[in-house]
Amino acid sequence: MEFRQLRYFLAVAEEGQITKAAKRLNITQPPLSQQLILLEQELGVKLLERNKKQISLTEAGYLLQTRAEQILELAKTTMNDIQEVSEGVKGKLMIGAITSSGRSIIPEHIQQFHQLYPRVSFDLKQGETRKILELLNAGLIELGIVRFPFDSEIYDFITLPEESMVAVAAPGIFEPAAEPNLRLDDLRNENLLIHRRHETIILEYCHQMGFEPFILCTSDDITPLLIWANLGIGVAIVPKSSVSLLAGDSLKVREISSPLLTTTRAVIWHKKRSLSPVAARFIELFK
Incomplete structure (x- = not known):
């Protein structure tokens, strides 16, 4: 069962005629009819009652109509969500910060970021620099705000004032x-x-x-x-x-x-791990 077949089936169910559905889909009648037959064969049930002037749905057809609408809507939403995540405008940012920065730097930047990307959520962990480095090394956070010194051979960073x-x-x-x-x-x-x-x-x-x-x-x-x-x-x-x-x-x-x-703080991330689009966008606030 393909998305295309579901769209064809919905068009026929809504129009009540193969001719009108084919015109709406901008295809000819034979391939539309063939796809409907293949769909019925795959499901092993009759979906449509056909006569010369009108097509009506069987009980199984009514059920498929409801589910097809849900499936196609979910597919559309999923594609939009994936696109937003890939562009860094949706998702969750795992970030760690030394305690003082959690009260000073982080709220200001998260407020600004939230205004730009309201569909991004956060998971904030706080602790001293050593703990933040441990979380980065374990992959439990993507970004950390710590104090110097740290090993610049391991981490990329942006120095703060x-x-x-x-x-x-x-x-x-x-x-x-x-x-x-x-x-x-x-x-x-x-x-x-x-x-x-x-x-x-x-x-x-x-x-x-x-x-x-x-x-x-x-x-x-x-x-x-x-x-x-x-x-x-x-x-x-x-x-x-x-x-x-x-x-x-x-x-x-x-x-x-x-x-x-x-003392000097920095936003850091592990050199060996690729940043998510959300993390990359968050870093831009500090540049």
Whole structure:
């Protein structure tokens, strides 16, 4: 049973005559009649009651008419869906992001993308850079938003703008000052709370400024550092965007002006895997 035979059958069922159906289909009567006979032979039932002036449907014919309409409509919808998926205007985007970007970068870009492609859905996973890389390697996500460094031999990427690092503490930790900024060595007597990814560079800068910092805690997750800072346990040195992870608290934020500490994020994808059309379109937002 072919789609063509179903279209022929529906035309005859709706017109009630071979002549009118052939004219509507823009074919001659003999091939139309032949296709109907072949369809009946394939199904092993009589679909049409024929007389000189009119054709009527048998009970099996009425059933096939209903199913043929459904089949052809489903086929049409399927073809449209496949075309939309191939063009990247429909489908699901599997994406992973470091937690701070999940609150800052991702919502803005997803809002923009959703306005352009409302039929694309998302599966968003969040975690630290190491977890996002693991998900990429396992093929569980297509795109990741992570912080440098990562292996550029394995991943293609688009670099995002640099982000400054800030010192975050509970009220009363920082001395009142006219300047909103501070120097890194102003924290020489504080308990520092830092992300493991930034430990090496922070230690290096502290040594250049002539002191050995007391690092009370290193963590693979920024959120606990902010919670500890909010409790007055120490001063967290974190990317500026991550402060929003504890929205609504009383944390005090000071820019670190000397040296200027920065961190850089990137949108990355695995070099050995082809991107879906949806993922390719999403990347265009960052270019």
